[in-house]
Amino acid sequence: MSLIIGLGVVLVLFILYMIFRIGNLVGLVKGKNEEEHAGNDLHGYLFMAFVVLGLAFFGWYSYAHFDSYTLPVASEHGELTDSLFWITMGITIVAFGVISIVMFWFTYRYRYNANRKATFYPDSHKLEIVWTVIPAIVLALLIFRGLRVWNDITSPASEEAEVVELIGQQFAWTARYPGVKDQQLGEINYKLIDAVNEFGLDLTDKNTFDDFKSLELHLPKGKEILLKIRAKDVLHSVFLPHFRVKMDAVPGMYTNFKFVATKSTEDMRAETGNPDFNYEMACTEICGKGHFSMRFLVVVHEPEDFEKWKAAQEPWLKQNPEYLAKVPSALREVAMIKSGIPIESTAGASATTQTVSISN
Amino acid sequence: MATVDIHKQADVHHHDDHDHEHGHGNFWTNYIFSQDHKVIAKQFLITGMFWALIGGTMSVLFRLQLGFPDADLGWLRPFLGEWITPQGKIDTEFYLALVTMHGTIMVFFVLTAGLSGTFSNFLIPLQVGARDMASGFMNMLSYWFFFLSGVIMFISIFLSTGPASGGWTVYPPLSALPQAMSGSGLGMTLWLVAMALFIVSSLLGGINYITTVINLRTKGMSFSRLPLTIWAFFFTAIIGLLSFPVLFAAALLLIFDRSFGTSFYLSDIYINGEALPNEGGSPILFQHLFWFLGHPEVYIVILPSLGITSEIIATNSRKPIFGYKAMVGSLLFITILSFVVWAHHMFVTGMNPFLGSIFTLLTLIIAVPSAVKIFNYVTTLWKGNIIFTSAMLFSIGLVSFFLSGGITGIFLGNSAVDIQLHDTYFVVAHFHLVMGAASFFGMLAGVYHWFPKMFGRMMDERLGKIHFWFSFVGVYLVFFPMHYIGIAGFPRRYYSWTNFETFNSFADLNMLVSVAAILTLSAQFIFIFNFFYSMFRGKQAPANPWKANSLEWTTPRNPGHGNWPGEIPTVYRWPYDYSKPGAKDDYIPQTVPYSETPESNLPHENDLIKLEMEDNNAIVVDKKH
Numbered sequence: 012m013s014l015i016i017g018l019g020v021v022l023v024l025f026i027l028y029m030i031f032r033i034g035n036l037v038g039l040v041k042g043k044n045e046e047e048h049a050g051n052d053l054h055g056y057l058f059m060a061f062v063v064l065g066l067a068f069f070g071w072y073s074y075a076h077f078d079s080y081t082l083p084v085a086s087e088h089g090e091l092t093d094s095l096f097w098i099t100m101g102i103t104i105v106a107f108g109v110i111s112i113v114m115f116w117f118t119y120r121y122r123y124n125a126n127r128k129a130t131f132y133p134d135s136h137k138l139e140i141v142w143t144v145i146p147a148i149v150l151a152l153l154i155f156r157g158l159r160v161w162n163d164i165t166s167p168a169s170e171e172a173e174v175v176e177l178i179g180q181q182f183a184w185t186a187r188y189p190g191v192k193d194q195q196l197g198e199i200n201y202k203l204i205d206a207v208n209e210f211g212l213d214l215t216d217k218n219t220f221d222d223f224k225s226l227e228l229h230l231p232k233g234k235e236i237l238l239k240i241r242a243k244d245v246l247h248s249v250f251l252p253h254f255r256v257k258m259d260a261v262p263g264m265y266t267n268f269k270f271v272a273t274k275s276t277e278d279m280r281a282e283t284g285n286p287d288f289n290y291e292m293a294c295t296e297i298c299g300k301g302h303f304s305m306r307f308l309v310v311v312h313e314p315e316d317f318e319k320w321k322a323a324q325e326p327w328l329k330q331n332p333e334y335l336a337k338v339p340s341a342l343r344e345v346a347m348i349k350s351g352i353p354i355e356s357t358a359g360a361s362a363t364t365q366t367v368s369i370s371n
Numbered sequence: 372m373a374t375v376d377i378h379k380q381a382d383v384h385h386h387d388d389h390d391h392e393h394g395h396g397n398f399w400t401n402y403i404f405s406q407d408h409k410v411i412a413k414q415f416l417i418t419g420m421f422w423a424l425i426g427g428t429m430s431v432l433f434r435l436q437l438g439f440p441d442a443d444l445g446w447l448r449p450f451l452g453e454w455i456t457p458q459g460k461i462d463t464e465f466y467l468a469l470v471t472m473h474g475t476i477m478v479f480f481v482l483t484a485g486l487s488g489t490f491s492n493f494l495i496p497l498q499v500g501a502r503d504m505a506s507g508f509m510n511m512l513s514y515w516f517f518f519l520s521g522v523i524m525f526i527s528i529f530l531s532t533g534p535a536s537g538g539w540t541v542y543p544p545l546s547a548l549p550q551a552m553s554g555s556g557l558g559m560t561l562w563l564v565a566m567a568l569f570i571v572s573s574l575l576g577g578i579n580y581i582t583t584v585i586n587l588r589t590k591g592m593s594f595s596r597l598p599l600t601i602w603a604f605f606f607t608a609i610i611g612l613l614s615f616p617v618l619f620a621a622a623l624l625l626i627f628d629r630s631f632g633t634s635f636y637l638s639d640i641y642i643n644g645e646a647l648p649n650e651g652g653s654p655i656l657f658q659h660l661f662w663f664l665g666h667p668e669v670y671i672v673i674l675p676s677l678g679i680t681s682e683i684i685a686t687n688s689r690k691p692i693f694g695y696k697a698m699v700g701s702l703l704f705i706t707i708l709s710f711v712v713w714a715h716h717m718f719v720t721g722m723n724p725f726l727g728s729i730f731t732l733l734t735l736i737i738a739v740p741s742a743v744k745i746f747n748y749v750t751t752l753w754k755g756n757i758i759f760t761s762a763m764l765f766s767i768g769l770v771s772f773f774l775s776g777g778i779t780g781i782f783l784g785n786s787a788v789d790i791q792l793h794d795t796y797f798v799v800a801h802f803h804l805v806m807g808a809a810s811f812f813g814m815l816a817g818v819y820h821w822f823p824k825m826f827g828r829m830m831d832e833r834l835g836k837i838h839f840w841f842s843f844v845g846v847y848l849v850f851f852p853m854h855y856i857g858i859a860g861f862p863r864r865y866y867s868w869t870n871f872e873t874f875n876s877f878a879d880l881n882m883l884v885s886v887a888a889i890l891t892l893s894a895q896f897i898f899i900f901n902f903f904y905s906m907f908r909g910k911q912a913p914a915n916p917w918k919a920n921s922l923e924w925t926t927p928r929n930p931g932h933g934n935w936p937g938e939i940p941t942v943y944r945w946p947y948d949y950s951k952p953g954a955k956d957d958y959i960p961q962t963v964p965y966s967e968t969p970e971s972n973l974p975h976e977n978d979l980i981k982l983e984m985e986d987n988n989a990i991v992v993d994k995k996h
Contacts, residue, residue, distance in 0.1 A: 013446075024532075031831075031834070034833070035831070046756055047431045048759075051758060051759050053647040054764060054836070055759070056718050057840065061843075061844070065551075067485040069851070073855075074954045076855070077799070079859070079876060079877075080855040080858050080859040080877075081858065082858070082859060082860055082873070085483075089791075091787070092787050092788055092790060092791060094783065094787055095787055095939075096782065096788050098433075099781055099782050099785065099788060099895075099920075100782075103778040103779070103781055103782075106778060106893035107774065107775060107778050110745065110746075110749065111771065111775075113749060114748075114752065114767075114771070114774075117749065117752040117753050117757075117777060118752060118759075118767060119752060121688070121753065121755045121757050122753060122754065122755055122759070123756050123758045123759075124756060127453060127756055128756065128950050128957060129688060129689040129690040129755045129756040129949065129950035129957065130690065130691075130753075130755075131690070131691065131949070131950050131951050131952050132690065132691070132693065132750075132754065132756035133691040133692075133694075133695065133697065133947065134693060134696065134697070135693075135694070137729045138746075138750065139743065139747075142742065142743060142746045143739060143743055144837055145737075146738060146739050146742045146743075147739050150736070150738055150781070152737065153735065153781065153785060153786070154731060154735050155734055156789065157731055157785035157786065157787045158728050158731060158732070158786075158787075160787040161724065161728060161731065161786045161787040162724075162726060162728065163788060164790070165724030165727065170736055180641075181551065181642070181880065190473075190596065199638040201467055201640070201641050201646055202645060202646045204641040206644070211641070226879075232910065236974070240721075243640070243641045243642070244544065244548075244638075244640055244641060244642040245544045245545040245548070245551050246542055246544070246545060246643075246654055246796065248719070250794075250860075250862065252791070252860035252873055253792060253873075255791045256549070256745070256790070257719045257790050257791065257793055257794075258720050258721065259719055259720045260639075260652055261653075261655065261720070262544060262638060262639050262640050262654065263637075263638030263639040263640075263650075263651075263652065263653065263654070264653070264655075264721060266491070266720075266721035273493050281455065287872075288870060288872075289871060291548055291873045293871060293873075293874075294861055294862070295639050295793070295863075296542075296792040296794065296865045297467065297537060297538045297542075297545065297794070298551075299545065299551055300467065300543060300552060300553045300866075301461075301463070302462040302467070302864060302865065302866070303463070303862075303864075303865040303866040303868070303870065304870050308872055341730050362934045369643045
């Protein structure tokens with residue numbers, strides 16, 4: 012079978028080659044009679060057709076499929092970056108359209124004509140100044156608007172912001188919340204990471220006791236959110252497309268992104284008319300073979316529902332009570348209270364001397 | 372007058388007719404270890420074409436996966452072996468290897484070495500009026516370092532663990548840790564070795580280009596009379612000379628981190644159940660070092676093409692290039708700015724946001740000289756008498772790509788807008804148009820235009836035009852739809868998007884892109900056929916087939932080593948006297964003195980006639996010594 016296909020391809024190539032040769036020979040015979048640059052006009056026409064059809068198709072697709080390539084926006088700063096995006100789009104489309112039409116029109120209008128001579132026009136200071144200054148002014152406006160938005164986005168988060176830690180690793184995300192009791196993320200140290208203690212929680216810090224883990228990113232609507240982002244192994248990048256949020260996850264340092272979600276998951280389901288709509292988070296920094304599969308589900312609640320959700324989560328320490336052994340004995344009771352481990356049950360569960368001494 | 376002396380000595384060796392030239396050496400010294408800049412240029416060109424085919428084929432392979440995610444690719448197993456999974460799919464890690472090697476090959480081997488190596492080598496001595504490069508030997512070394520680098524990169528493709536796969540930017544820690552992906556093992560080591568050799572090659576070439584342009588210009592060839600090609604090659608070489616060493620440093624530190632346990636880029640890493648001892652390094656340091664080369668690199672790639680295009684558009688519009696000084700000025704301005712915009716690749720990497728503001732400002736400024744260049748090209752076409760040679764078609768194509776790819780840079784350079792677009796297909800569309808397709812078209816335009824001088828024969832113009840239309844429409848069909856996919860947020864370097872509801876669309880556009888990519892690659896075989904066929908069977912070329920002004924067209928049909936059989940011609944004017952009012956032809960070569968063209972001289976040029984006379988006296992005086 013593949014032999015037949017191969018032979019067919021060879022045959023087609025051979026026929027093409029013969030056509031080329033015959034064309035060449037015919038050209039040689041006729042050559043003397045042909046005028047200079049015969050067939051030149053064709054390319055002028057083709058360029059004109061290209062620009063007209065191309066721009067028409069561009070306009071039609073952009074208009075007809077607008078909803079399929081624009082994601083609804085669900086954050087406060089996203090409205091600003093989107094508007095800047097569309098302002099830039101407006102300006103550049105005008106520039107692109109005008110320059111393209113003018114350029115291809117020139118190629119058509121001034122295509123070779125034996126009876127005409129080109130105009131010797133080597134320079135014009137006036138023109139050069141005009142088209143240096145105009146783009147400079149337009150760009151300055153874009154820069155200033157862009158920098159205002161950028162400064163807003165990157166300014167420090169307020170004290171009341173809801174802090175969530177996002178951790179990237181090959182090839183999954185995890186989230187850590189500071190817990191409802193102390194509202195503080197506890198200390199971590201990458202050397203303490205093991206199969207269970209995947210955050211590397213430093214249990215000598217009492218702020219770790221009520222921290223809880225989540226395999227979905229839950230966020231409140233209408234409240235400032237501060238994402239504290241880190242990576243365990245290689246670079247990753249947090250990308251929340253509907254919130255216009257993107258920030259790399261870097262091993263060895265925290266990166267931050269603050270934003271306010273303006274639409275809950277339910278709001279978005281209503282807006283898009285899709286009852287199965289879900290916000291998602293993706294990885295946008297190449298991180299290995301599973302790069303394309305680092306999906307993280309995002310749920311945006313009404314603020315009160317968010318508080319309820321938080322209150323219902325079990326602290327990590329409660330899920331892994333054997334790690335009480337790593338808590339300094341002086342803090343152990345605090346740890347049990349903050350993480351909600353019933354004091355009697357652990358006494359029975361792990362009969363180490365330390366726990367016994369606490370229950371005494 | 373030092374240059375005159377050098378040329379006189381050289382003349383002694385080159386008086387004989389060029390046809391006997393090859394009698395001077397054997398096959399090895401003439402074609403393999405040649406020190407003739409023209410032969411070295413052809414070596415770079417053919418090696419570049421070889422790599423372009425490999426890089427292009429790789430892109431079609433991963434486009435198969437993206438455009439036809441359900442197709443059974445089992446038929447590729449005879450070529451790719453285990454990289455095709457038992458289910459007939461491309462292995463996910465091999466997909467990343469393809470993406471990485473495609474980028475590396477295209478950026479460095481094709482559009483840096485293949486482009487600068489070919490045209491800087493070929494054109495600088497011919498257009499400034501020199502017998503050869505300042506150092507023919509270093510020039511030869513430059514090619515052979517590139518060749519060796521290519522051999523090592525080529526070998527890495529065949530490793531069982533695969534070639535480097537962490538993206539062409541090879542960001543650590545992914546590229547530093549073999550346990551992170553198999554391509555970061557031996558494949559990455561070979562990548563670093565190959566790139567180190569490549570940088571050596573690039574520096575040897577660049578030093579030569581700069582020296583030759585400064586020191587070996589013929590009599591009368593002042594800087595203000597240089598063709599724009601030479602200006603572009605000159606600035607390109609300066610950019611390369613200043614930025615490639617930084618990549619070398621980055622690569623060296625990465626080698627230390629990989630092999631000697633240092634922590635320049637590594638810190639706080641827990642991988643494969645093990646906490647690594649490295650602390651205190653920063654992956655962001657690597658990104659700064661990489662992009663300090665990486666961004667100037669895109670200008671290393673595009674400037675030569677802009678130079679080539681300037682020359683071709685002026686020649687085939689039969690008009691002077693509009694705003695010669697503005698063109699040189701914008702090249703200079705772009706050169707300077709290219710060093711201070713690198714961090715716009717890093718707005719969302721965790722770099723200090725204040726730096727983001729600075730780099731937004733500097734980045735958008737670079738749009739101004741770029742816009743000036745486009746306006747000047749368009750104005751050059753205005754009231755021209757345009758001859759659509761294949762080279763001209765590709766040059767117009769370049770301007771179109773440079774425009775449509777360039778304006779999307781205004782989005783990406785603005786840090787606030789970049790947050791959403793960073794690492795999406797919008798970026799892929801942007802840089803493929805503005806530096807990929809545009810410089811590739813410049814390279815093709817250059818081949819069509821200077822082929823007659825390279826091989827003494829004409830390429831087939833009909834095939835060239837068919838090649839152009841397929842490529843031009845093909846490239847737009849490949850990269851234009853990617854803007855939509857990017858605005859919709861699709862991340863790049865994804866093997867598939869079906870894991871996400873958000874990105875579970877555009878199967879149609881992705882299929883279109885893949886089909887267009889296959890067609891575009893296929894069209895390049897028309898070129899390859901044309902190239903090799905015309906080399907042996909093409910029509911014999913006249914010495915100056917395009918009626919162009921610059922010096923290379925004053926050489927014989929097959930210039931030998933030394934370029935001009937007699938004395939090197941003297942230059943009296945700039946290279947863009949096309950369609951000068953009063954002149955009988957629509958072009959006046961640079962070698963024609965003003966004293967011979969009183970009918971077309973501009974007032975200030977008549978004043979130069981006296982200077983010409985004085986210069987001639989100077990030569991006479993010189994010869995007495």
